[in-house]
Amino acid sequence: MSPTCRMAWDDPATRRAWALLLICAALGQILWPAAWVALLAWYVSTSITWTLWLFFVPMAYTFYRTFLQWAYWRGAFRARRLLRQYPWQVHMELESGLGNIPGVGNGYAWLKFPNPEMPDQQVTMVMHSHVRSIWWGGRLGKRAKAERKAQVREIWSAGDPRFAAVIAVPGPRRLYVIHQRPSYNPGLPAEAHGAGLHALELARRAGVRVPDSGSVGT
Structure with a gap:
């Protein structure tokens, strides 16, 4: 952290850390839905009812994470507004x-x-x-x-x-x-x-x- 930075956002390291936060949110938006669809397709392709229990927990978790991603986006943009107004x-x-x-x-x-x-x-x-x-x-x-x-x-x-x-x-x-x-x-x-x-x-x-x-x- 540079002592000459008036606001946290002025620090290049801070902007890199925020960019990583945004990248993680974007990757989650892609990977979690993809994981859910892949698990669903795998289950459908097996066509064996008893195997449902093998997929239920991971499918439920990936479904939950898919709908949770909006909170990651929201947190990232809230962070940017705060970093632009306040110093570290x-x-x-x-x-x-x-x-x-x-x-x-x-x-x-x-x-x-x-x-x-x-x-x-x-x-x-x-x-x-x-x-x-x-x-x-x-x-x-x-x-x-x-x-x-x-x-x-x-x-x-x-x-x-x-x-x-x-x-x-x-x-x-x-x-x-x-x-x-x-x-x-x-x-x-x-x-x-x-x-x-x-x-x-x-x-x-x-x-x-x-x-x-x-x-x-x-």
């Missing part, structure tokens, strides 16, 4: 875990970041979606092996933890969009989380749902 910040040994804190379901990975406007306070962010979160979850939990936890000792983030951010390990690698639930959910009321007008406008430009400026006091 480096965090060392953030508090993290899997569940076991109020408001976080069992098995969901979470991280605590400093509040940008009140550094003495922390903001909890939860990995609500399992898309691309398995790698992170296996390293953020208290029971993770030491060598795995060492891989997330240093975490980069580009965004605002009160709304949404891209997190990564040094490189950057393993890009993942982590967000507060109202940030992208039109069914939930957007919250200011104590953010000032500039922070709200920045988040809005990054594609996050935030309250209207007129409803937030200065």
Whole structure:
């Protein structure tokens, strides 16, 4: 990461990491449907009913992954908007875990970041979606092996933890969009989380749902 980069997106390594994210989404859009069709064709060609159980689980999984691909595309383009508005910040040994804190379901990975406007306070962010979160979850939990936890000792983030951010390990690698639930959910009321007008406008430009400026006091 170059210290001269004003925004994360200005870093060539960041753009390469994002391009890889997009390539993986595109390949999944091709390969998972192809795998499902191939399994279906193989089953039909056998014409033996008892062999259905051999194909059911892999067919169900490939069918599921086919319809899950839209989430990979969505995550990639959300990441690009955030990377274009925020610089990378480096965090060392953030508090993290899997569940076991109020408001976080069992098995969901979470991280605590400093509040940008009140550094003495922390903001909890939860990995609500399992898309691309398995790698992170296996390293953020208290029971993770030491060598795995060492891989997330240093975490980069580009965004605002009160709304949404891209997190990564040094490189950057393993890009993942982590967000507060109202940030992208039109069914939930957007919250200011104590953010000032500039922070709200920045988040809005990054594609996050935030309250209207007129409803937030200065």
